[in-house]
Amino acid sequence: MPTPMRLRDLIRQIRAARTAAEERAVINKECAYIRSTFREEDSVWRCRNIAKLLYIHMLGYPAHFGQLECLKLIASPRFTDKRIGYLGAMLLLDERQDVHLLITNCLKNDLNSSTQFVVGLALCTLGAIASPEMSRDLAAEVERLLKSPNAYVRKKAALCAYRIILKVPELMEIFLPATRSLLSEKNHGVLITGATLITEMCENSVDTLQHFKKIVPNLVRILKNLILAGYSPEHDVSGVSDPFLQVKILRLLRILGKNDIEASEAMNDILAQVATNTETSKNVGNTILYETVLSIMDIRSESGLRVLAINILGRFLLNNDKNIRYVALNTLLKTVNVDNSAVQRHRTTILECLKDPDVSIRRRALELSFALINSSNIRAMMKELILFLEKADPEFKEMTSSSIVHAAEKFAPSAKWHLDTLLSVLIAAGNYVRDDVVSCVIQLLVCSPNHQGYMVGQLWTALENDAADRQPLIQVATWCIGEFGDLLLYSPDSPIKVTESEVITVYHRLLTSPQNLPISKQYALTSLTKLSTRFQTETNKIRELIESFGSHVQMELQQRGVEYSQLFGKYSHLRNALLERMPPPEIHKTNPNSNDVQNGNIQTDVEEDDLVTMNQDNSGSVSILHVYIKMNALLVLLGGESGENDLVQQPKRTTETNQDLLDLLGGLDSEPGVISSKPMDTKVVSDSSSVSLHNNNNNILNAINSSDFLSDPISTVQSSDDLIAYDKGGLRVGYTLQKVGDSPNTTVINVAASNTTLTPFTDFVFQAAVPKSFQLQLLPPSGTVIPAGGLITQVLRVTNPNKSALRMRIRISYNCGGTLITDQTEVNNFPPESWQ
Amino acid sequence: MQFMLLFSRQGKLRLQKWYVAHPDKLKKKITRELITTILARKPKMCSFLEWKDLKIVYKRYASLYFCCAIEQNDNELLTLEVIHRYVELLDKYFGSVCELDIIFNFEKAYFILDELLLGGEIQETSKKNVLKAITAQDLLQEVSYGDTSLEL
Numbered sequence: 001m002p003t004p005m006r007l008r009d010l011i012r013q014i015r016a017a018r019t020a021a022e023e024r025a026v027i028n029k030e031c032a033y034i035r036s037t038f039r040e041e042d043s044v045w046r047c048r049n050i051a052k053l054l055y056i057h058m059l060g061y062p063a064h065f066g067q068l069e070c071l072k073l074i075a076s077p078r079f080t081d082k083r084i085g086y087l088g089a090m091l092l093l094d095e096r097q098d099v100h101l102l103i104t105n106c107l108k109n110d111l112n113s114s115t116q117f118v119v120g121l122a123l124c125t126l127g128a129i130a131s132p133e134m135s136r137d138l139a140a141e142v143e144r145l146l147k148s149p150n151a152y153v154r155k156k157a158a159l160c161a162y163r164i165i166l167k168v169p170e171l172m173e174i175f176l177p178a179t180r181s182l183l184s185e186k187n188h189g190v191l192i193t194g195a196t197l198i199t200e201m202c203e204n205s206v207d208t209l210q211h212f213k214k215i216v217p218n219l220v221r222i223l224k225n226l227i228l229a230g231y232s233p234e235h236d237v238s239g240v241s242d243p244f245l246q247v248k249i250l251r252l253l254r255i256l257g258k259n260d261i262e263a264s265e266a267m268n269d270i271l272a273q274v275a276t277n278t279e280t281s282k283n284v285g286n287t288i289l290y291e292t293v294l295s296i297m298d299i300r301s302e303s304g305l306r307v308l309a310i311n312i313l314g315r316f317l318l319n320n321d322k323n324i325r326y327v328a329l330n331t332l333l334k335t336v337n338v339d340n341s342a343v344q345r346h347r348t349t350i351l352e353c354l355k356d357p358d359v360s361i362r363r364r365a366l367e368l369s370f371a372l373i374n375s376s377n378i379r380a381m382m383k384e385l386i387l388f389l390e391k392a393d394p395e396f397k398e399m400t401s402s403s404i405v406h407a408a409e410k411f412a413p414s415a416k417w418h419l420d421t422l423l424s425v426l427i428a429a430g431n432y433v434r435d436d437v438v439s440c441v442i443q444l445l446v447c448s449p450n451h452q453g454y455m456v457g458q459l460w461t462a463l464e465n466d467a468a469d470r471q472p473l474i475q476v477a478t479w480c481i482g483e484f485g486d487l488l489l490y491s492p493d494s495p496i497k498v499t500e501s502e503v504i505t506v507y508h509r510l511l512t513s514p515q516n517l518p519i520s521k522q523y524a525l526t527s528l529t530k531l532s533t534r535f536q537t538e539t540n541k542i543r544e545l546i547e548s549f550g551s552h553v554q555m556e557l558q559q560r561g562v563e564y565s566q567l568f569g570k571y572s573h574l575r576n577a578l579l580e581r582m583p584p585p586e587i588h589k590t591n592p593n594s595n596d597v598q599n600g601n602i603q604t605d606v607e608e609d610d611l612v613t614m615n616q617d618n619s620g621s622v623s624i625l626h627v628y629i630k631m632n633a634l635l636v637l638l639g640g641e642s643g644e645n646d647l648v649q650q651p652k653r654t655t656e657t658n659q660d661l662l663d664l665l666g667g668l669d670s671e672p673g674v675i676s677s678k679p680m681d682t683k684v685v686s687d688s689s690s691v692s693l694h695n696n697n698n699n700i701l702n703a704i705n706s707s708d709f710l711s712d713p714i715s716t717v718q719s720s721d722d723l724i725a726y727d728k729g730g731l732r733v734g735y736t737l738q739k740v741g742d743s744p745n746t747t748v749i750n751v752a753a754s755n756t757t758l759t760p761f762t763d764f765v766f767q768a769a770v771p772k773s774f775q776l777q778l779l780p781p782s783g784t785v786i787p788a789g790g791l792i793t794q795v796l797r798v799t800n801p802n803k804s805a806l807r808m809r810i811r812i813s814y815n816c817g818g819t820l821i822t823d824q825t826e827v828n829n830f831p832p833e834s835w836q
Numbered sequence: 837m838q839f840m841l842l843f844s845r846q847g848k849l850r851l852q853k854w855y856v857a858h859p860d861k862l863k864k865k866i867t868r869e870l871i872t873t874i875l876a877r878k879p880k881m882c883s884f885l886e887w888k889d890l891k892i893v894y895k896r897y898a899s900l901y902f903c904c905a906i907e908q909n910d911n912e913l914l915t916l917e918v919i920h921r922y923v924e925l926l927d928k929y930f931g932s933v934c935e936l937d938i939i940f941n942f943e944k945a946y947f948i949l950d951e952l953l954l955g956g957e958i959q960e961t962s963k964k965n966v967l968k969a970i971t972a973q974d975l976l977q978e979v980s981y982g983d984t985s986l987e988l
């Protein structure tokens with residue numbers, strides 16, 4: 001057999017390849033050759049061939065066939081073979097390989113070698129690829145080496161021990177006796193690895209943490225020697241003595257001093273010394289300061305020291321180095337809840353970071369800014385944040401706008417300011433505004449009669465400018481203009497002069513533009529109908545416009561068109577009374593509704609506990625049940641229609657009383673289900689006051705949406721799902737159950753998946769599974785794309801020969817704005833009549 | 837530290853050191869994702885990015901990017917120092933190192949890294965000691981070659 005190609009020649013050949021295909025050809029040829037030498041057990045050139053294979057592996061080609069050859073190299077007595085063999089083992093094997101028994105034996109041999117470098121290679125490999133089994137088998141060897149007189153071996157053994165504990169924490173015991181003496185060394189390698197090992201041990205168990213409390217003075221001494229000792233060329237990094245070791249010790253001190261007054265006291269002085277004496281012109285000095293600040297914040301340090309730490313971070317914010325600004329913001333974010341006033345002093349600098357060219361820094365600054373808002377700085381902060389929102393990248397807009405709305409709600413100095421802020425958000429964030437903001441603004445405006453004239457003027461101005469990329473703004477504006485159109489047109493103190501025909505022209509544009517969402521158009525149509533009683537001259541134009549929707553292709557809009565037209569014809573005598581202004585909803589904080597909901601919430605909690613304890617033996621099912629109950633609670637909270645639960649009835653009734661407007665007509669469809677197709681954010685549930693707010697808004701929207709009231713009562717069974725199988729992230733899956741006459745054991749389930757967000761869901765896949773005693777048939781869905789505000793349907797047929805309780809596991813996946821969302825849940829709230 | 841990657845401005849991987857066990861496929865996926873993300877970042881941006889539950893610290897030296905993945909409570913500024921220390925060591929060993937040195941002597945680059953870090957943690961803070969250990973082992977290697985025609 002000829003001498004194999006040298007490594008460097010192979011690399012040259014590969015680099016000379018001009019196309020990917022050419023490169024592949026070179027590599028395939030060489031791989032074939034290498035395989036053949038492996039088969040022939042060529043031990044002379046094995047080392048060279050493995051080296052080549054490792055290069056090929058780095059280029060992304062398969063190289064697993066070299067695994068066993070690496071082990072053969074390791075077993076060879078030649079040092080070159082061992083060096084390459086261990087390198088190959090680290091690159092080609094990882095802890096999941098089954099060749100581990102072989103490598104464990106090789107390692108055991110080499111750990112007993114008399115050559116320190118052979119022991120070193122074995123320790124290094126063990127540290128990189130140790131599996132739990134290897135750790136158990138070799139822990140005793142490592143412990144022996146931890147006591148070796150040779151520092152080169154000892155430091156490596158210490159890190160190996162660290163990795164072994166990571167893998168198998170209970171092996172810690174055997175290393176404990178040999179560990180403490182590592183810190184009384186002079187050699188920095190042993191010191192730093194010893195500190196690493198002790199840190200891991202302390203983080204692992206409280207007992208060990210207590211055990212090592214007594215080394216605090218040792219650590220303080222090491223640190224003191226490092227700062228006070230003069231220049232030592234061996235460990236100096238731009239004027240700082242061994243920053244690596246300093247950082248490790250500072251970190252260990254932090255763990256030892258946490259929640260321990262005595263230990264903290266012992267390290268106060270040294271921390272102050274490090275914080276004041278460290279040279280900060282270079283990154284390395286700031287590295288140490290940063291670690292010191294973290295330690296000061298974490299232990300029970302003196303208040304003066306804490307101020308010093310925050311001021312260091314304040315100085316960091318002004319640093320030219322963006323990395324240092326970044327860590328400063330990150331650290332301030334961690335401390336802002338502990339030491340708010342100290343952080344407040346750096347507010348202007350933090351706001352300045354909102355303009356940083358680096359997106360990571362902007363993101364941190366933004367989070368920090370929101371954490372700093374309070375009632376005394378809200379006006380100034382909000383000004384900056386709205387400016388930021390206007391210019392922000394799309395990825396920031398949703399989060400920023402929600403946070404602004406939240407902060408405004410919490411700290412608004414006046415209702416007018418609050419309304420102005422919300423309007424700015426609607427304008428600045430456009431379609432990125434979350435849907436609940438719409439109802440929030442409407443609610444606030446209805447409750448502030450003094451500002452209605454002003455706001456409707458502002459909204460009109462905003463609407464008049466093209467607003468197609470601001471659907472939430474259109475919805476708010478049209479709703480308000482519909483309600484308060486008279487204030488806009490005929491109020492003596494309205495600053496804006498506008499005529500009825502101008503309003504109609506803008507509405508015409510809104511209603512015909514293909515860019516606007518159907519839901520916005522629904523708002524506009526209802527608004528227009530309301531305007532017909534507020535206008536004095538142009539009512540006929542309104543009627544024409546509404547009637548033109550009687551033949552619209554969109555079913556929802558067509559329905560609105562037909563129904564509202566009735567108000568101009570047969571039922572015109574009802575129009576004025578029916579389209580009166582909405583009564584202001586009860587203020588959410590004092591709303592009895594919210595009490596109901598809270599009570600409901602508590603009760604559900606109790607129930608949840610019971611169910612969980614009942615099922616404790618059955619541990620597998622607990623988590624699913626838990627999730628399911630949580631979901632159910634969510635429906636209860638939002639007044640949903642999971643009819644089986646008595647608690648649901650309470651909110652339902654209260655909603656009905658608010659619908660007195662609709663009661664006028666009698667025989668209505670007061671099913672709240674019609675409106676609950678509005679997005680129900682899971683977030684809403686976390687805060688019971690905002691839940692009730694949402695409920696109220698539903699009532700407002702109810703009036704808009706329950707336009708079914710005029711049509712024939714029979715046709716009103718429009719979306720009364722029998723149960724909601726899934727409702728999360730704007731996706732709602734409702735089931736309508738139907739018995740099939742000729743086969744009493746079969747239930748037909750009509751699945752309707754609707755999208756209540758502004759983003760279309762693509763690649764939508766709905767899967768379902770039932771226990772073995774059932775048979776399930778899934779018919780193809782009506783589509784795989786759910787447009788924004790739209791829905792798709794799919795039919796399931798379940799055959800239940802045993803008439804047992806129906807349960808179903810569903811899995812849903814879809815793509816929303818580029819992110820793939822998958823989720824699964826269990827549905828077991830099928831009404832008994834569906835399976836009995 | 838969970839892993840370290842070296843790659844070129846063209847996105848070619850030059851060195852990979854993993855301290856956590858992942859299947860090959862996942863390693864490739866992570867590598868590809870990080871290389872694309874980092875190459876897309878502008879020079880003005882900071883050296884850190886949050887990626888899954890890890891912190892990525894990277895720095896460019898000439899045509900090579902050095903990229904480390906560290907855990908949440910690790911010091912990212914210190915990681916920059918670790919990278920810098922590694923570059924200094926390569927530089928001392930090869931004598932003003934360039935990308936080609938690392939391509940043609942990739943095994944040496946690994947050996948040096950393995951004397952600086954072990955199991956993802958720093959094992960030696962003295963440059964002199966690292967280089968001493970490497971030279972001593974190179975010497976041992978030459979002895980075991982005996983015949984230079986047997987080199988890699």
